[in-house]
Amino acid sequence: MKQKKMGAFGLSGLIIGPILGSGILILPPIVHNIAKDWAILAWALIIVVSFIVAFIFGFISIQFPGDGGATQAIERVFGAQVKRLAAFYLIIGVTFGAAAVLLTAGQYMEKLNFASALTVSYFLLPICTGMLLARINILGKIAFVMSIIAAAVLFLGGAKSLLDHPKSMAIARSFDFSDFSYALLILFWTIFGWEIIGNYSADVIEPKKTITKAIFISIIAISAVNLVVAASIQWTDTSMYGDGGLTITVILYALFGKMSNLIMAVLALFLCSSTYFLYVGGISRLAASLAKEKVLPSLLGKRTKQEVPYVAVIAIVLLNAIVLLLVQVKIFDLEKLVAFANSFLTINALIGILAGIVLIKNKFIKLSGAVLALFIIGMLAFHSSILSIAIIVVLGLYYGYKQMAANRQKVRLASS
Template sequence: MHIENKKLNTFTLSGLIIGPILGSGLILLPPLLYNMVGNFSLIIWLIILSLGFIFALIFGKLAILYPGDGGVSLATKETIGKKYQLLTSFYLICAVFFGSVAVLLIAGQFIQAYFPNTPLELLGFYIYILTYILLLTKIDFLGKLMLTVSSIITFIFFISSINILLGIDKFIFFIPTISFKEFGYSLILVFWAIVGWEVIGNYSQEVKETKMLTNAVKLSAIIVSSVYILTTISICFGDFPKDTDFKLVWIIEPIFGSYSDIILATVSMILCVGTLILFIGGTARLISSLKFLSCTSKRMQNETPIGALNFLSLIIISILFLVYFKYISLDNLVAFADGFFISNAIIGLITAMIIFEKGFLKTSSILLTLLFFIILLFSNIFILITILGLFIFTYFKK
């Protein structure tokens, strides 16, 4: 692609990142985690967001060193071989298969109250059609669109959280004791919040200058972390009912009143679609670059990888059917997606360990590899067997 056709700058790439990285995680995770472990959720968030910030810097650097639609898998190919590029690509593609359907269902849950007679899976299908149409548009339009909506959503949660905090007379922080198993499960659950950074490299060919990619990653990581932390502090210290499960709508109600439910439903829909755009768009570029089949390599005039996008769509819609017929649940989808995402991240981090000779990024890559591997061990045993099986198959494959 010629430089004049590269449309994304620091702010439009940030727009493409912030909304999707917040995505369904912002809507789903803070209340879910608080209802599980109470104020201990603040400690969990501090741990996972700190890891996420370093994770973003590492993968941003790899994307700069090895630009292309293949993203970080290109660095893996050059460092430890093509078969491990295929393995990490397969982990990411599988994660997106399951994760995308989970996001569709989460989005559907928030708008189902307005369509009571429509099955959740059908709502998910309609949301996917909207996402598919948006993915056919030019990448710079998507960047500007997501920058606008990400800014609005970030502003809503910023002012709502600060409004809650300003109304608190005194901060009483009681940390409940939780078991090691609960701690591990909480970490793997919240890992969903930092998923997405590994896809940024797939957009490196769309950026005008490599410096813009670095700046966009740093800016996005700061904003995403700030929104999560402010929201979590508000939940932990705000004056909310304690005898029932926390509801996220309580955060925005003091400012937006009776409009809060419709605003939260709209925000949820936009964030989930943004997440789908980032993941499906990035993964379609990856599949196109790998040239598995001639049909998956086809591109439109505006460089949209239409062949790979149609392939992904076929799988995603098939999984929606499996959910509809009760063969797979939402919990299964999130668990499978997280397991594959972590496995993909670990291979990327091992790649980084080899590439970076010394310094902060080298040390961070080693530590994150160990920590992510420990988090992965809390996954479902069937997921671990599948991941291990794929690794063994790749290792012995000539």
């Protein structure tokens, strides 16, 4: 049976919700508390960064279509072993990060006295697995509807909150570079997701046209929601809502009143599920491509009639379940999971950006990408755990050595 492929709206559905993800639920209040009056500028700058990252990975996805995604571009620039290194960084990051996403949804549901966060997370695993095993075009349509609803509610809630209860927009606080740079560092989480697009490039109609259109739709929608929500957190008078702390739920009161907590729980479920679909769906295709190359067991390459790599999906879901068990026995908590996953997702993004800088001819993108790469290196150096750095270094040395050995072998064969 031939796989039905996605159009631009279906692909954008797999982009908008996941990149908004849990970040839009937790970052605006945190960034405002750090940067104060300058928070909105930090959001504006990170949106510019998002355009650069989206362009780089969009270009890579078009030039190197297939399940391997950005890893194929990495192979072209740095060699097969570095490609595999980046792939394993991404797989490790998603193994822990996807579990953290489920826990985030669980925490919002827990506030409704529905069940504990862990119980909700375990409950979501088989549901998400079933959706991931469905036809990719159906998954794209589901994700698109979920993304549109979540984005619309956050946008309208933030806009109404601003109109009904505005505060002065004057900047009363002096600029603090240390606080501002730290806020930017935290906001870097919002750009994760663009590197996964390439893993779906084989599942879309006319990749060049579809991916380009999907990126424009997605970046405009994501930017609008981020700016309105960030502005509403910064310039809405929330004093009438009590002392429950500044949260995203506050900006929905003007639109939904006492229903805001329930609405936020549903939005969290939508956004976090979309993120889970994007990451696990993309990584399962990456694992299948590595199985085809005999880097991973060939069993992981098996697919359904609809071309879904079902064994890889199930394997990753089982790994997510193991991570949730580690949370249950108190080895990890949500904060540690996010921090651990963040290190591997960041180093993978860095390798992809460096490959993009080499391949893309546009000088502005090259310069912007180089500055962004330096920022990422600084973030990794100062904000990664000792365990994550150790794993990154060990894997890097191992695959770096293998790549150098492969290069020496090529030189010997060429000279003989």
